[in-house]
Amino acid sequence: MKITSLCILAIGLAGSARLLPSQPQDEQAKSSATVEGVFVDQDGAPLEGVHVLNRIWPGAESSTESDGDGHFEILLEWDGNKDGTWYEGYARKEGRAMLKFRADLRAGQEFDFGRLTLTPGGVLSGEVLDASGAPLSGAMLLVVDAAQQASAPEGAQADGPPWEQVIDRGSTDASGAYEIIGVPPGTWFIVAKHESTWWLWSEPIRLEAGKRATASPFHLESLPAEYQIQGRVVDPGDKPVANAQVATSVLSPDGRFMMQTTARTDESGQFVLFFSRLPSGTVDLRVQPEGDELDDGSLLDVSPGARDLVVHLGGTKVLRLHVVDDTGRPVERYGWGLSIDKPGSFVMTGSAPAFHEGGYATLRVPEHPFELEIRSDAHDRKEIGAFTPDALPKVLEITLTSSQAISGYVTFQGRPVPDVFVELVQRTPNYLDGVVEGHWNGLYYGLESSTTHTDQSGRFRIPNDFPHITYYARAWADGYAEGTSGPVKVGATGVHVELGVGGEIAGVVSVPRGLPPGGIELEFYREEIKASSINTSVGKILRTITDDDGSYSQPHLDPGTWLVRVHPSGTLLSDLGWSEAKVEAESHPYVVTVQDQDTTYFDIALGRDEPCILEGRISVGDKIREGYSELLLEGPFALDLDFSGVDEHGRFRLVARSSGKYRLVINAGPGHHQYKTITDLVELVPGTNAWERDLPVDQWTGEGIRLDAH
Template sequence: MPLKVVARDVEGQPLSGVVFFARPARENSSLARYNSVFVGITNESGTGQFLRPPGWYIVWARAPGYQSFVDTDVRLGRDHPATVTMTLQPGGTVSGFVVDDFGAPVADAQLSWVPEDETAPRLTEVSDKDARFQFKGVGQGRGVLIAERTGFPWIRQAFDSLPRELKVTFTAPGRLRVRAVAPDGRPMNIYDTDLEQLDSGESSGHRVSADGVVIYEGLRPGRYRVATSYAPWPSTWWTAASEFTVVPGQAQEVVLSFEGFKEREALQGRVVGPGGHPLSSVRLFAEAGSEKAGGPRSLIEAMTDAQGRFAMEHLLKGPQRMRLSGSQEVVEVAADARDVSLSFPAFKVEESVLDGRVLAPDGRPVGRFKVLGTTFEDPEGRFTLPRVASPPVELIFEARHFAPLRRVVETLTSPRTVLPDIVLDRGRTVRGQVLGMDGRPLASGHEVSLIFTRDLNLPSAQGVLARALTDADGRFVMAHVPRDAGVVIVHAKAGTAMQPLGAEQQTVNLRVVPDARVQGSVVDAEGRPLEGYPVESWCKGRVVSELEADEEGRFTLHAPSGQDCVLKVSDGRKPWSWPRPPRRVFLPRRFEGAPGETLQVEMRARTGPASLRVRLPWGSEWYDVVLVPGDVPLPATTPEMNALVVNGIDPDFDVLERRPEWIDSGIIQSGSDAFEFSSLPLGRYTLFVTENLEGRSVQRISLDLSKPGVHDIASKLPGDGGAYFAR
């Protein structure tokens, strides 16, 4: 297939003699295995041409006197020849040299020019033995210069336009040695310190600890604060801090001394909450002093008793700031106070300790068991779960020779909730046989999964109740299975067996049915094939099949027949690629195929004129934010809610703001508090903001995206008054 290159200057005149290059964009591409870089040169009319197989290519060029050019998104298809038009901007060579702040040359420094325009190439050079370097093909425009050299703090400098002559000066780093003195004047070992650069708010340097002394090397010049803590008694922390200035090329020592820390007399009192009721079994903190002020600071923790009373010793002199764990309320206590009453009228008891016993059917205690994956060993079968979140809370109990038991706790009492005895059941034994499509027993080694009916739309790693392997006769046995309805699933090479299992049913026979096949292509808005985009088929909330589109954007996936499934296309860009190809997003495609049926689909990048930006108060890895076309009511059941999340429109990838030099974007959605849906068709939508931790909390927001442009939405957290769906 022809891949044509056209080179022009900014006035549209053809440029001859421009050397251009092309290579497959994916390192694991079949083309990349046999070919590396292809080179060409433009003729008198400013054109050149490659004959290459279909696929995804990167094309770039360099010409004296012009800015370098790169196009990371050249898509060549059997029916889609590609033409890369290069409008070369005036550019040139930037020459420079590297010295330290004493004027001595610095060789082997790595220098990178990172344009703000992500479609422009990133240039990297290393200073030679004479400390000289050259950037070739540098254009106009803003960017960032990064300079790095072992033994020096790295340099980041922004330019509106890189000057043609450049001097880069490394500042000699400072070195800090930190030691500490105990209250009795003897040296003490330091195991941890906090170092903050006051003019930037960042920590820097490299920390080395030896013989109880902490050493920071490679420090940038500037003003710093260093602090360390000392625990003279349990639940007691004293902090000493000191501010200092790092001078280039100099080493200095800071001594953090706990001598002279003056204690006050013990403090006792009573803690009450709303309505004046005593707050029992809550953690109370007393803080004195301020680390930022550089003076002594203390933090003491105590637990209130059943009457809300407390006692604290080893507090430092001065007023005390009292607060409760999980609360922002602060109560000031005078320096000479001895017995106080502390009132926290806005305090909410959001945590409770859960107590209970686990028993066998005959009433005897189970000595070893798990609750929410935590192992307990107790001869009386007792357990305590501290700091349980707001109800409802789902608990899973597991023990050897017993069936797993699920218990939902709807209400909690502060500060302790005692559950009725948990009586485990030995469950049932489920036996079955799996036959292949030819009616013969399925070969040995196939995994048989039993999934609760209510968990069918959970992600693949969740909700599997029991597993077993088929033997040579296709038979399997599952022991200690809970008496709850489920679905038995077996995936074979060319088909799937699925069979419901009743709550008391003990035998089940399955037969593999041919899967449906989905053949399709991933294309951009113009219909050009998109190689390398991951495509997944989800059925009953589980990824059944996944692969990347080939050189012509094609894919073939399978899915269990007769099941409601959905196709999803993920981001085809690698986080470390530079410059960044354009972001493309796709609508999910639901389908249901008959046994052996082949469905034809095209996954075309969406191009709608509306975008939605969603902001939460803070982020969590447990949040799922999905968009559904239309005005969709809140589902009535947990399986329906989970299915809605699976089938909905997912947020865009890679939406976090980043500085130009940050190539690796890191974790994109996990823990994020910002989500974006771009290129949406106009219309009405429903946004579901969910937290899938212990059950699913949901906020539902109706949206009218009838106008083009960006729509900003601020949502409450899912658990802040949202609906709740227990598993």
């Protein structure tokens, strides 16, 4: 068997309950992106038949292979409620070392890794047997560098190698055989384990490039009986439930996290759970069946080594919902939460807001008493119940109201605009408060929980339970510049947000050596917002692609300062032959000022300009041991140009694209939560700029130290 995928040991905490989806389920929106690249050998020749395992959030896997030109391409899809995802690719081909590559993707992106070079490698193979000599299917194999381990532990072991020492892994097929393709040349240990056995190390194995090396067969020793829990899962009619997941969690050996142990029931409903570590006490079992006709189940206070357990699962019933507002109009976007009162436990589960045509939705509820909560972005939450499973209405009619809210309308040149994204935002706090009074970076932040879209008449309403907070209403739609209105507080009505025309940035991107400038991505932003952030990013990060001649334009930008970052595409970086330092220097943003209803022309010559590098060091007696530093623009938009850590010697390094005056901000101290702010104005020129300050310890007082005030 060829192992062309990565076997992952899943460790973590499982949720306590399973969502009972609506029936029929609404079509779930998907986000997607395309990933491609070209595999070559060390001489640049294309490699055909490279197997690529693709992994994205939350661990979903897919695979593809490269064609005769070494090219691979795959469309990746994930939950439409997430704008972005992380991506990891694992490339394997016999005779080559496995290559891992990664990127952060966003919806709609076409990401080209360019040329990916696979260096020579080999194959480790063998077989895994139990103590009696029978093959073990699904055993895990870990590859460890022998240079990091003086010798292999002898005999059966309770613990495997540290995960940071593992360079590759694989698993056995039905015959107990394994092949791990893509191991670099060198001397390796293979460490084997089946869920039912202890760990066992091999002798050192020497692997040469392009060769195969076969390890001696593993004979794994079974875990003692007390390391197992056996039982079966049945439905309300005592019939076996196949393919149900049985899980429990135990504390890791170092006490830092919970390790999940899982098993699947067979056709007769039987399961066996194995523990790699013997629990110190009883455990709770959680059972999750396939589909939605059966409810989740549990069994509490189970002793390790227990046999002949029986887990009884309850059924579910259909509940039809019809949700309207207080005028009788259907509410078509909402979600729900269930609070389920089960014997010995209280379970909460639910569904995020989604579209339900006509306000109707169908869900399955367990055969236990429960309470229902309806959640809508534009209305107050409503709690209903308690309900008992034997007294459910055919259709549950629900009316939502909106009590505390901020409402208004969005226009462009006096005309209402439908389907505009609207959010309640707050001014970004002055984190230099007490050091530089009145400092504000000119930005606002908003949370996903305080957003909506305008209706067909351009009106919006956003519920809010915080009457003491001052907000601004921000609106954005494609084809317009954003509009902001405020300040406002809860209860405000008739809030008018006017969208603008905005300004445009346009120009030409040129590339050294006469290389083609087409297809280069430019990113326009005022702050970096990661895909995992709870802050909203709609209309705050805009992107465009250069034409074949390198020309670009980005219209409808809010007037003021913007940052522009260039993302070279395809094989451009490798074709340019830039060093890592050069690539890092080119990743820093340009600063461009936009005028309302005007075009700012800004040409970009990649690799031409020498950056302004600030090499800094700060000391205040013995107070500086760690921290971070930032370089900010001066002016109405104090945007963050660069960020760097501060080491134990007070050193840091920051980069700007062009000469000028910037605000340096250092947050550092002797330890975490012991930081103070130190700030200064710095004048930078192309090349290296030195900044050093040795301050007396008596200045380590108050909120911080402002050096440019002296």
